[in-house]
Amino acid sequence: MSPITSTTAVSNWSPVLIPGPEWRSFEQFRIAGSSALEGVTVGSVATLHVKSKVFRILGDSDFQRVVGLASEVHRLKQGITFVVTAARVVAKYPNDRDSMELLYRSASLLSESSILPEREGHDIFHMTPEEAEEHREEGFNIPASEIPRPTL
Amino acid sequence: MSENVPPIRTLGELEKSLSSLSHNDSAISVIRQFAAEMKDSRERLDVFNASGAIVRSPILSEETKALGFTEPSDDFTFLQGDVISTESAYFLGERVINSPKYVVLSSSCDLVPDRRQYAALLRIKEIREEEPESRTKLSYLLKFIGTESMYLPALPSDGPDVLCNAIKFDGICQIRNADMALSNRIASLSLVGWRIFASFSRMVIARATPRESQMRSALEQNLFSPR
Numbered sequence: 001m002s003p004i005t006s007t008t009a010v011s012n013w014s015p016v017l018i019p020g021p022e023w024r025s026f027e028q029f030r031i032a033g034s035s036a037l038e039g040v041t042v043g044s045v046a047t048l049h050v051k052s053k054v055f056r057i058l059g060d061s062d063f064q065r066v067v068g069l070a071s072e073v074h075r076l077k078q079g080i081t082f083v084v085t086a087a088r089v090v091a092k093y094p095n096d097r098d099s100m101e102l103l104y105r106s107a108s109l110l111s112e113s114s115i116l117p118e119r120e121g122h123d124i125f126h127m128t129p130e131e132a133e134e135h136r137e138e139g140f141n142i143p144a145s146e147i148p149r150p151t152l
Numbered sequence: 153m154s155e156n157v158p159p160i161r162t163l164g165e166l167e168k169s170l171s172s173l174s175h176n177d178s179a180i181s182v183i184r185q186f187a188a189e190m191k192d193s194r195e196r197l198d199v200f201n202a203s204g205a206i207v208r209s210p211i212l213s214e215e216t217k218a219l220g221f222t223e224p225s226d227d228f229t230f231l232q233g234d235v236i237s238t239e240s241a242y243f244l245g246e247r248v249i250n251s252p253k254y255v256v257l258s259s260s261c262d263l264v265p266d267r268r269q270y271a272a273l274l275r276i277k278e279i280r281e282e283e284p285e286s287r288t289k290l291s292y293l294l295k296f297i298g299t300e301s302m303y304l305p306a307l308p309s310d311g312p313d314v315l316c317n318a319i320k321f322d323g324i325c326q327i328r329n330a331d332m333a334l335s336n337r338i339a340s341l342s343l344v345g346w347r348i349f350a351s352f353s354r355m356v357i358a359r360a361t362p363r364e365s366q367m368r369s370a371l372e373q374n375l376f377s378p379r
Contacts, residue, residue, distance in 0.1 A: 060237075060336050061251055063334075064237065064238055064239045064240075064251065064334075064335070064336060065239055065249075067238070067239065067240055067331060067334045068238070068239030068240045068247060068249065069239075071240040071247070071328065071331050072247055117245065117246040117247070118246055118247050118248070118249050119246045119248050119249070120249060120250050121248060121249070121251070121252050122243075122248065122252050122275045122276070122277050122320075123277075124283060125277040125279055125283075125289055125301070125318050125320075127285055127288065127289055127292065131292065132285045135288055135291055135292040135295070135297070136285075136288045136291070137192065137193055137287070137288070137291040140192070140193050140194075140287050140290075141287055142193075142194070142197075142287065142290075142315075143281065144280075144281045144306070144312060144313050144315050147197060147201065147305075147306060147315060147316070148197065148198065148201045148202070148305075149201060149305060149306050149307065149308055149310075150201055150202065150203040150206075150207055150208075150305055150307070150308075151203045151308065152203075152207065152208065152209040152210075152307065152308055152338075152339050
């Protein structure tokens with residue numbers, strides 16, 4: 001049997017969120033105004049108490065990371081269930097070599113597989129040298145700051 | 153079907169009728185001609201980057217309801233061509249992180265809640281000032297020359313070094329509809345933006361050279377002829 005190798009594909013980001021601003025009532029939040037939300041920095045979660053309910057407020061980038069990771073965990077769940085089932089079989093028949101092999105292989109698959117690969121954003125927009133040569137516009141060197149952007 | 157269209161009785165006649173419709177790329181030619189008639193890239197930037205030109209604020213169901221579109225089938229959360237940001241989409245089995253942007257490829261009618269489980273997305277690549285040939289890429293995209301990419305202006309939420317965006321039609325991403333519902337909806341396409349997008353999407357899926365048409369016709373020359 002080959003040793004179980006650790007995967008490098010699993011996300012390096014972990015959902016460590018620190019407490020941000022806290023408002024004990026909606027009135028307190030309202031008086032603080034929109035500038036209060038500036039305290040909800042990346043990686044922090046604000047807390048808003050409204051009567052008997054508690055709401056958590058986080059920036060969209062953190063929210064998307066949490067949802068993305070949850071989606072990944074959802075996919076992983078199937079693999080873990082498989083390993084747990086194999087472990088149960090081993091617990092029931094501890095001397096059965098085949099069961100042990102099954103557990104080992106399923107754990108290896110989970111560890112080595114590319115179940116959770118990630119890519120860091122989209123890759124760069126490519127042009128061939130020929131295309132660049134053909135479409136280069138003489139004197140067109142506009143800085144980004146001068147390009148108009150539509151208002152949404 | 154229009155009453156003026158003669159009845160189609162054989163597969164041969166059906167092929168003949170479809171030949172000018174199914175793989176027609178005249179929509180792209182119209183877009184390219186429009187862009188080509190402008191003086192230079194600066195003029196194209198003024199036209200395509202104007203507010204409401206290609207992109208607009210996300211279209212809300214409440215807005216269309218107020219205009220009388222109140223039938224159950226009019227209800228929507230997302231529309232085809234919406235620009236979104238999410239970390240729950242997959243490209244070639246890999247989850248894409250670092251706040252990537254996408255445009256929704258699936259038809260609006262397939263994005264209605266509970267109708268489909270998955271949606272198709274296309275990647276949006278940012279062209280940044282410091283990357284090689286960045287102005288050439290901008291100039292190229294503004295002319296809508298490539299068949300694999302469509303120009304999108306830099307959006308207000310983009311970084312200050314972003315010159316423009318490009319929708320890539322090469323490679324389709326997948327997302328669960330339930331995850332897409334939680335994505336950040338950044339913008340919708342304007343009416344003309346949606347038409348340009350559909351022209352590209354259609355052409356990428358069903359594009360053919362005249363040679364392919366001739367080749368296939370030659371192979372089947374006698375297949376549908378009357379016995």
